[in-house]
């Protein structure tokens with residue numbers, strides 16, 4: 353298949369988009385990345401999905417348009433089967449993979465809320481992470497839109513103190529569950545003896561908590577990490593769950609995340 357036959361519409365900063373990039377990379381598929389600015393993105397995503405959904409990621413695979421990272425994973429498994437499968441074709445292992453995928457997908461919303469809230473409250477500069485991958489004119493446009501984008505994020509993801517605290521607790525529950533599933537052993541996969549979409553989902557959606565190398569949240573030279581985030585990351589890294597997250601990135605995230613490398617190139621250029 354020609355590289356341009358698969359296009360991923362995405363935000364570089366989004367951990368749900370990171371999940372789909374990893375999914376595509378794990379299957380060895382070539383794809384084109386179309387980075388969208390938060391806010392104006394809805395014109396594109398609504399057009400692509402014929403008004404059905406506004407969120408990213410959206411995958412265009414030949415004539416098929418799929419949005420939602422879980423539906424994309426199901427589509428990719430069917431349209432581009434790989435060995436070993438990221439989603440087993442049938443049986444109890446399939447059920448387990450899908451159940452864990454759904455659980456960690458939901459946990460990702462709590463990570464997003466806690467991370468955005470903590471970054472905004474600390475006054476950290478989120479703009480390099482959000483816009484670094486864009487060409488200069490769009491980057492400047494993004495900077496101009498930033499106050500509005502920030503307001504939209506606060507509103508859409510309900511960054512209220514009560515909800516943020518609720519999410520912090522949910523994150524800790526998620527890390528506990530991860531440790532139970534791997535029986536405290538960072539070398540184990542969640543289901544069976546090979547990487548599945550359950551591992552990709554947990555690792556990508558929790559990646560902001562450990563700033564794994566190869567993830568969009570890897571710490572850049574000169575980046576100032578707010579103390580609350582640095583402290584939380586240190587506590588996660590001291591746990592088997594944190595070591596598991598790092599290991600999945602080191603051992604299984606084989607190809608460099610392309611959104612991230614584009615960000616680094618833009619920052620260097």
Ligand SMILES: N[C@@H](CCC(=O)N[C@@H](CS)C(=O)NCC(=O)O)C(=O)O
Pocket residue numbers: 363366367368369394406407408409419420421422457
């Ligand atoms: N469950 C969805 C979550 C997607 C999602 O929430 N995407 C966010 C970025 S992380 C988004 O597009 N936000 C902007 C919007 O809702 O318009 C998935 O897995 O694709």
